[in-house]
Amino acid sequence: MSERILYRFPGGFHPEQHKNESNAKPIRRAAMPAQLVIPLKQHIGATAEAVVNVGERVLRNQRLAKADGYVSAPIHAPTSGLVRAIEEHDVPHPSGLRAACIVLEPDGLDEALQAFEPWPDFGEIAPLLLRERVREAGIVGLGGAVFPSAVKLAGTPGTAIHTVLLNGAECEPYISCDDRVMRERAEEVLRGGQILMHVVGAGKCLVGVEDNKPEAIAALRAAALKLADPRFEIVAIPTIYPSGAEKLLIHVLTGQKISRETRVTERGFLGNNVATAAAIYRAVVLGEPLTRRVVTLTGSGLNAPGNWDAPLGMLASDLIAQAGGYQPDVARLVFGGPMGGFALASDEVPLTKAANCFLVLAAPDAPVEPLPMPCIRCGKCAEGCPVELQPQQMLWDARAGDFERAEKQDSLFECIECGICSAVCPSHIPLVQYFRYAKTEIWQREREHEKSSVARDRFEFRNTRIERDKQEREAMLAQKRAQLAAQKAAEPVAAEAAVDDKQRAILDAMARAKARKEALQAEKTAASEDAAHE
Amino acid sequence: MRFPTLASPHIAPNNDVSRLMKQVLLALIPGTLAAIYFFGWGVLLNILLTVAAGLLTEAVMLALRHRPLKPFLSDGSVLVTAWLLAVCLPPLAPWWLPVVGISFALVFAKHLYGGLGYNLFNPAMVGYAVLLVSFPKEMTQWGLPQGVAAQALGFVDSAMYVFSGHLPAGVAWDGLSGATPLNVYKTDLGQGAAWSSIQQHSVFSSLGGVGWEWVALGWLLGGVWMLWQRVITWRIPVSMLLSFTLLTLAFYLYDPTHFASPLFHLLSGGAMLGAFFIATDPVSSATTARGQLIYGAGIGVLVFVIRGFAGFPDGVAFAVLLMNIAAPLIDHYTPARPFGRKKHE
Numbered sequence: 001m002s003e004r005i006l007y008r009f010p011g012g013f014h015p016e017q018h019k020n021e022s023n024a025k026p027i028r029r030a031a032m033p034a035q036l037v038i039p040l041k042q043h044i045g046a047t048a049e050a051v052v053n054v055g056e057r058v059l060r061n062q063r064l065a066k067a068d069g070y071v072s073a074p075i076h077a078p079t080s081g082l083v084r085a086i087e088e089h090d091v092p093h094p095s096g097l098r099a100a101c102i103v104l105e106p107d108g109l110d111e112a113l114q115a116f117e118p119w120p121d122f123g124e125i126a127p128l129l130l131r132e133r134v135r136e137a138g139i140v141g142l143g144g145a146v147f148p149s150a151v152k153l154a155g156t157p158g159t160a161i162h163t164v165l166l167n168g169a170e171c172e173p174y175i176s177c178d179d180r181v182m183r184e185r186a187e188e189v190l191r192g193g194q195i196l197m198h199v200v201g202a203g204k205c206l207v208g209v210e211d212n213k214p215e216a217i218a219a220l221r222a223a224a225l226k227l228a229d230p231r232f233e234i235v236a237i238p239t240i241y242p243s244g245a246e247k248l249l250i251h252v253l254t255g256q257k258i259s260r261e262t263r264v265t266e267r268g269f270l271g272n273n274v275a276t277a278a279a280i281y282r283a284v285v286l287g288e289p290l291t292r293r294v295v296t297l298t299g300s301g302l303n304a305p306g307n308w309d310a311p312l313g314m315l316a317s318d319l320i321a322q323a324g325g326y327q328p329d330v331a332r333l334v335f336g337g338p339m340g341g342f343a344l345a346s347d348e349v350p351l352t353k354a355a356n357c358f359l360v361l362a363a364p365d366a367p368v369e370p371l372p373m374p375c376i377r378c379g380k381c382a383e384g385c386p387v388e389l390q391p392q393q394m395l396w397d398a399r400a401g402d403f404e405r406a407e408k409q410d411s412l413f414e415c416i417e418c419g420i421c422s423a424v425c426p427s428h429i430p431l432v433q434y435f436r437y438a439k440t441e442i443w444q445r446e447r448e449h450e451k452s453s454v455a456r457d458r459f460e461f462r463n464t465r466i467e468r469d470k471q472e473r474e475a476m477l478a479q480k481r482a483q484l485a486a487q488k489a490a491e492p493v494a495a496e497a498a499v500d501d502k503q504r505a506i507l508d509a510m511a512r513a514k515a516r517k518e519a520l521q522a523e524k525t526a527a528s529e530d531a532a533h534e
Numbered sequence: 535m536r537f538p539t540l541a542s543p544h545i546a547p548n549n550d551v552s553r554l555m556k557q558v559l560l561a562l563i564p565g566t567l568a569a570i571y572f573f574g575w576g577v578l579l580n581i582l583l584t585v586a587a588g589l590l591t592e593a594v595m596l597a598l599r600h601r602p603l604k605p606f607l608s609d610g611s612v613l614v615t616a617w618l619l620a621v622c623l624p625p626l627a628p629w630w631l632p633v634v635g636i637s638f639a640l641v642f643a644k645h646l647y648g649g650l651g652y653n654l655f656n657p658a659m660v661g662y663a664v665l666l667v668s669f670p671k672e673m674t675q676w677g678l679p680q681g682v683a684a685q686a687l688g689f690v691d692s693a694m695y696v697f698s699g700h701l702p703a704g705v706a707w708d709g710l711s712g713a714t715p716l717n718v719y720k721t722d723l724g725q726g727a728a729w730s731s732i733q734q735h736s737v738f739s740s741l742g743g744v745g746w747e748w749v750a751l752g753w754l755l756g757g758v759w760m761l762w763q764r765v766i767t768w769r770i771p772v773s774m775l776l777s778f779t780l781l782t783l784a785f786y787l788y789d790p791t792h793f794a795s796p797l798f799h800l801l802s803g804g805a806m807l808g809a810f811f812i813a814t815d816p817v818s819s820a821t822t823a824r825g826q827l828i829y830g831a832g833i834g835v836l837v838f839v840i841r842g843f844a845g846f847p848d849g850v851a852f853a854v855l856l857m858n859i860a861a862p863l864i865d866h867y868t869p870a871r872p873f874g875r876k877k878h879e
Contacts, residue, residue: 010873015545096539173545247874259874317535326535333537338544347535359544367546371605374651376551378816379767382823387873390822393865414872419543426549427651430541 004235007255009248011386012240013420015173017212022298022305023176027184029309030322032079036104036313038064039091042353043140044147045071050102056083060112061289064102073148074138076289078311081106092335092349094342104313116287127199130284137283138290143167143273144336146354153199155265161200162268166193166277168209168216169237169244172337175357177294180307181275182216186223190232192277195284197231200270204231208249211236241339242418246271248386260414295351297323301330301360310351316358317347332366334359339419373427381421381431387414391421391431398438406438475519482511554765555610561760562617565752569621572679572745575692576625581617583632588616591637595645611650615639618658618811622804625677629696631669635661655858656818659851676714679745682736684709715743716803716847719794728791742801750806757810769826770819771809777834778805804850805837812854820861825868832857
C-alpha cells in the first residue's frame with residue numbers, strides 16, 4: 001500500500017493531550033444502577049414519542065419511544081425493569097435544561113427480547129432494508145453530533161458515495177472512548193464500515209486516526225488484514241486539534257476543502273464516527289438496538305479515570321461513583337472534552353447517546369475565567385482558526401451588535417465553535433461565547449421576523465377578505481336593485497304609457513350592465529388578492 | 535453534587551498580553567544596546583524619562599476613566615509605547631521633550647480613543663510626529679555616533695545636560711552633535727550633490743551610516759526573534775521591506791547619482807524599527823492576512839516617497855500614521871475567505 005499524501009488544514013492547536021489518564025485500562029462494564037433516566041431526545045431532530053406506559057414492565061432492547069418523523073430516532077430499554085415515571089428531569093444541556101425522560105427501575109433480571117432478526121450475511125440484504133434497520137435501532141452519530149445515521153445514509157439524491165470515512169481522530173484532549181473501542185472492538189468497527197460501504201455502494205473506506213493512538217491504529221490494521229478486505233485504508237494523521245471535524249478530516253486525507261454550504265455526501269463522502277460504525281454492526285449482525293455506549297470518565301478531579309461501557313440513562317453521579325468518586329478538590333464537571341464541551345451544573349444528569357466524556361477537573365486544572373483584557377487585534381485567533389475566519393473582526397461585530405456585518409462580511413456562521421480562538425487569546429476573551437451569542441441573536445431575529453411577517457400576512461389577508469365580502473355584498477345589492485328597478489319599470493308600463501318602450505329598454509340594459517360590471521369587478525379584486533397571498 | 539458552570543474551553547490559558555509585551559521589550563534590547571553604544575547615555579535617559587512619564591500619565595488617565603489600575607499598568611503596553619518613542623528621539627534631548635511626547639501619545643492617541651486596543655493610530659508615532667512638527671529644532675539635534683564625535687559624555691554629564699542644558703567645561707555641543715545620514719543625504723542632494731560624493735561624509739559608512747547600521751541590524755535581530763517566537767507574523771514586515779527595497783532599487787538602478795542604494799535606505803533611519811516594531815503594532819494595523827500585505831506594502835511605498843520627495847528626511851512615522859487611517863478600509867475590502875469557499879462566493 002503506497003503512503004497516502006496528507007494535507008494540513010489551516011490553523012489548529014496543540015493542547016496538552018491528557019489521554020494517558022484514561023486510555024490505559026480496558027473498557028469496563030458499568031454495574032447496573034438502581035435507576036435509569038432515559039431522555040426522549042438524545043439526537044438532533046424531533047423528540048421521540050414514548051410508547052410505553054408508567055407501571056409497565058419492559059424488557060431489554062424493547063422500544064420505549066418511537067421516532068417522531070424523518071429526522072428523529074427511537075429509544076430502547078437498556079435492561080428489563082419497570083417504567084416508574086415519564087417526567088421532566090435534568091439533562092446534559094449547557095443551560096441546565098430539563099426535558100422529558102423515561103425513568104426505568106431495573107429489576108436485575110436483565111431479561112432481553114430479540115429486537116431484530118440478526119443478519120450475519122448483511123451482504124445479501126438490500127441496502128434499503130439495512131438503512132431501515134439503522135433507523136429502527138436508534139443509531140445516531142456517537143462522536144457527539146448525534147445526527148440520525150439513517151438520514152445520513154440516504155445521502156444526497158443524484159450523487160454517488162465513493163468513500164466511506166470512519167472518523168477515529170478523537171482530537172479532543174482527555175477523551176479516549178473511541179481509542180479503546182478501536183483497540184478492543186476493531187473488527188466490529190471495520191465490519192460496520194463494510195455495512196456502510198454496502199449500503200451506499202462505496203468502493204473505499206478510509207479510517208482516519210490521530211497518530212497519538214498507535215495501539216488503535218495497529219489493532220485496526222490487524223483487523224483489516226484479518227478481514228482481508230483491500231477496500232480499507234487505515235491512515236495515521238497528525239495530532240492537531242480539531243482534526244476530528246469531518247470536513248477538516250476530509251481535507252487532511254484528500255486535500256479537498258468542502259465549504260459549509262456543501263454537504264460531504266454531495267462530494268461523495270459518507271462520514272461516521274468509529275463507535276457509530278460498531279453500533280451499526282451490532283444492530284445489523286446481532287440485531288441489537290443502541291442501548292449502551294462507551295464513555296470516558298477522566299480528569300484530575302476523579303479518583304480512578306477510565307472508560308466504561310454503560311447503559312444509556314445512567315446518571316453521571318452513578319458513573320462517577322464507579323470511577324472511584326471525586327477528589328476532595330473537585331471544581332468542575334464538563335460534558336464532552338475541554339475544548340468544545342460545556343460545564344454541567346449538576347451530576348444528576350443521564351448518560352446520553354451524545355455523551356462521549358464526563359470530564360471532572362480538580363481546582364488547579366479548572367481555570368476560573370480571568371479578567372478579559374481589551375482585544376489588541378494580535379490575530380492569534382485568526383492564526384489558529386481552522387476555517388480561516390477573522391475572530392477578532394467577528395468579536396467587534398458581536399460587541400457592537402452589528403450582527404448583519406458578522407454574518408455577511410465576516411462569515412460568522414462558518415464558525416465551527418472549536419474553541420481555539422478562546423484558548424489562544426492573550427486577552428482571555430471568551431470569543432466562542434460571543435459567537436454563540438451572536439448566532440443565537442441572529443436566529444432569534446429571524447424567528448421574530450418570520451413571526452411578524454406571518455402576522456402581517458394574516459392581517460392583510462383579513463383586510464382583503466373584509467373588502468371582498470363588502471364588494472360581494474354590494475354587487476348582490478346592486479343586482480337586487482337592478483332587478484327591483486326592472487320590476488318597477490315593468491309595472492308602470494301597464495299604468496302609464498308615458499314612458500316609452502325604447503327608454504325602458506335602455507334603462508334595463510344599463511341596470512343589467514351595471515350589475516354585471518360590479519359583479520365582475522368584485523370577482524376580479526377577490527381573485528387578484530387571493531393570488532397575491534399564494 | 536452541584537458545580538459552577540463556566541464557559542469553555544476548560545483549559546488553562548497559555549498566553550497573556552503582558553507576556554506578549556514582555557517579548558516585544560526583550561526583542562528591543564539588541565537595537566537599544568547598539569543605540570546606547572553608538573549614541574551614548576542619552577538614549578537610556580530618553581527611555582527612563584518616557585517610561586516614568588508614561589506610567590504616570592497612564593495611571594492618571596486610568597483613574598480619570600475609572601478603570602482598574604493594576605491590570606492595565608502591568609500589561610506592559612505603556613512600556614512598549616514609551617520605549618519605542620524613546621528610541622526615536624534624539625539622544626541628549628531636553629528632559630521635557632520625551633515627557634511631552636509620551637504624555638501626548640498616551641492621552642490623545644490612546645486614552646481619548648478608549649485605551650488599550652481601541653486606538654486608531656500608533657501612539658508612539660503620534661507622539662513622535664507631534665514633537666517633530668512642534669519642536670523641529672530640538673528634534674533634529676542628533677548626537678554624533680561613537681567614532682565620529684570628537685567627544686563623549688558619561689552618564690552623569692549626560693543627565694546634567696538633559697536636565698539643565700549645561701555641558702561640562704571643555705565640551706562643546708558642536709563636538710557632540712551633527713546631522714544624521716538621512717539629513718545629510720537630503721540637504722546635500724537638494725544642493726545638487728551626487729550620491730557618490732555624499733557618501734564621503736564622515737557619518738556615512740560602507741553599509742549605511744556609522745552606528746545607524748548596527749542599530750538597524752539590532753532591530754532586525756529582535757524582529758527575526760519575534761517572528762521566530764510568533765509574537766508577530768511575517769506579512770507586514772516582509773511586505774513593507776519588500777516594497778521599500780524594490781522601489782529604492784528601481785530608482786537607484788535608474789539614476790545612481792541621485793538616489794541612494796537600497797542597502798543605505800534599509801539600514802538608516804527608522805526603516806528596520808518601523809518594519810518590525812511599529813508597523814506591526816496589531817491594534818492600529820490591518821488585521822486580515824491579505825490586508826496586512828497591502829498595509830505593509832503601503833508603508834514601504836510611503837516611506838520611500840517621503841524620504842525621496844517630501845520635506846522630512848525620514849518618513850516612517852508619517853507613513854505608518856497614514857496607513858493607520860487606511861487600515862479599517864483595507865480590512866473591510868479583504869474579508870476572510872472561509873474554508874472551502876471560492877473566491878467570489
